[in-house]
Amino acid sequence: MSGVFPRLAYVNIFAADPEGLAGFYMTVFGFYEIESHRSPIYRCIDAGGLELGFNAELAYPLLNLTSRQPEGVADVRSYITFEVDTPEAVDAAVEATLAAGGRLVKPAYETYYNARQAVLEDPEANIFRVNHRRGPRKPAELVENPPWAKI
16 A cells, blocks of 8 residues: 555446346435446446446446355345434434335434434335434443343
């Protein structure tokens, strides 16, 4: 590296319907497509400074990932989080998700790290969270009844 930290620029999601899934996130969050990135197997949206891309399943062999292509609904190995400005915006995103064909996994709740958050699923079973940070993150040693104490 040249001494400058790299920045996360893209997050890509494999999709059976890249155009439809990009449309879902544009509907829920008001994002816009970056049309200059469009191809027959790819759609990309501006997700507030990060490019969120949707690759058709043809991208698995293009990336030499055919042996890792899931059959059916895949295990959850990662998820993305969208930060919103207010607690009410969390609730609004939940409603928009449901109206656009998504599913609620965990209703909005107060986290141990000082945020209001909901866990959702898009129409292709990808998991995402909508989060509103209420203030500074609580240090782990100050958390009352921490969830890791139950493990």
